[in-house]
Amino acid sequence: MEQIQGFNIRVYGIYIENRELLVTDEFRLGIRMTKLPGGGLQLGEGTIDCLRREAREELNTEIEVLEHFYTTDYFQPTRLLHSTQQLISIYYRIELHKPFGFNISQKPFDFEKDIDGAQSFRFIPLEKLGPDTMTMPVDKKVAEMIREREK
Secondary structure, eight states, X not given: OOOOOOEEEEXXXXXXXXXXXXXXXXXXXXXXXXXXXXXXXXXXXXXXXHHHHHIIIIISSOEEEEEEEEEOOSOXXXXXXSSOOEEEEEEEEEEEOSSOSSOEESSTTOSSXXXXXXXXXXXXXXXXXXXXXXXXXXXXXXXXXXXXXXX
């Protein structure tokens, strides 16, 4: 196994409205990916502060954190980065302030070009949610957990 070069801590929000999950479709690091809104923890930042900052940056809105949902409880190396890091992903159930400060699309990857940072948002009905819906390994696990808990 390649030498681990540190930790990569990510914080994500789970927003469900009318039995639909908000996801973000993005083009980053040369691939199209579907994931939950959120991003990387910065040094000196708490996890909830990180999620609030990411919501302001990505969603252009404020959030309320309702509860902790899941934290990675197994070893997961990062993918797509120049060095291998141990990934720790933290998920919270959130409520979004309305009106939304972002556009919601009906189709996946609703942006003009696959350029780094391209992003769009959509809702996926919970009954259509599965591990193949998400791109990254931990998100796949969380998608299954959401579907199971929301039955």
